Amino acid sequence: MVEIDKKDKNSSTLNGVYETISDLIGFDNAVKLYENFRGSQVNFPTRLFSKDFVLQEALKVYDGTSESINLIAVKYGYSERTIRKLLRNHINE
Numbered sequence: 001m002v003e004i005d006k007k008d009k010n011s012s013t014l015n016g017v018y019e020t021i022s023d024l025i026g027f028d029n030a031v032k033l034y035e036n037f038r039g040s041q042v043n044f045p046t047r048l049f050s051k052d053f054v055l056q057e058a059l060k061v062y063d064g065t066s067e068s069i070n071l072i073a074v075k076y077g078y079s080e081r082t083i084r085k086l087l088r089n090h091i092n093e
Helices: 017-025 027-037 051-061 066-076 080-092
Strands: none
Touching: 017 027, 051 066, 051 080, 066 080
């Protein structure tokens, strides 16, 4: 890890986006991100959860109604169409 005096460990000492990251997750974690990804272009997908995980969660709560599909879709950031497709593919396997 980059060695820095404790008095300088605040987000205002960091450049650009690293200041924002530091405000969100802390100075030391921002430095860890920097050390692991510096020079890389990082893209954060819109959806946090994988389709496999969402399917497993859907199987737990799906009760055959459109309302339950809607709730699953909203909770995990997928469309109702995608949830239906995941469930249909699972049933057909």
